Amino acid sequence: MILSIDLSSDVPIYQQIRDRIVEAIASGELVEGSPLPSTRQLAADLGVNFHTVNKSYDLLRQEGLVRLNRKSGAVVQRDAGSGPPEAGFTDEWAARLRTLLAEAVAHGVDGSSVLAACGSTLASFAVRTADLTTDQGEPA
Amino acid sequence: MILSIDLSSDVPIYQQIRDRIVEAIASGELVEGSPLPSTRQLAADLGVNFHTVNKSYDLLRQEGLVRLNRKSGAVVQRDAGSGPPEAGFTDEWAARLRTLLAEAVAHGVDGSSVLAACGSTLASFAVRTADLTTDQGEPA
């Protein structure tokens, strides 16, 4: 898995790593069971300290997205097809969504454009998740 | 304007204040020209230091959402009807949208539910912005 981070960003490195992995899971690039590189390996590839990667993986474990153990390393525990989210997730997430959408609206982006952006972003995930969601048969 | 913050949240206070004001602008509760309470007044109301509120207002000024000056205090500078966003905003915002939507998808929320959440959130803003977006004639 190739993963790129921006060292000059104001977003913390460990957060960027987490974000890129979450996006890879959403897009189907990573699925349940996919192995992640070891913390030391990924740290070496990115040119950062392994404690930083450790923090990212620990965050993902706390969120229930990955499983960590000594023998198999870091493995993706859930993806788009792993069932509904744990209790409490949706409310907290919806609050953050509200803030983010408000930002666009306040800056003058009209509602239909915002919704279109949401739709095309979701579609960009669905291209790769199509084979997962074919249970009900849901095309992009 | 009544504005509530959560002191036990992991979200910084100054960020919460900014977020609530952005949401108030998006919902039309605050429009271009609306006065914001003074930093000292709002700080007293919320029970926080006025430097913290100062930081929130400064952030909003940097984003171009409010205008600050000694004689008129803090005044909302733009709202949903103030035209398109400044260059660079949309790309950076879209990246954050991608991460947030990916989070929901990775946790198992299906695409249509995510899009529905976006739609209803936007609708909750549109209730108050309706009189602005039907404009040409904007009541004071």
Next chain:
DNA sequence: TATCTGTTCTATAAGTAATAGAGCAGATAG
């Protein structure tokens, strides 16, 4: 045995968040 894995400890330097107090410039009200 040697090496890989995650995991846990201490430690440090730099930055952020929130507090606090003092003061200045300009506008406004008495």
Next chain:
DNA sequence: CTATCTGCTCTATTACTTATAGAACAGATA
């Protein structure tokens, strides 16, 4: 003129976060 409001700026402190670093342990693997 005086008093008080406004945004704004400065120094300072405390606590927490970020990212670095090195060392070591437990267990699995070659």
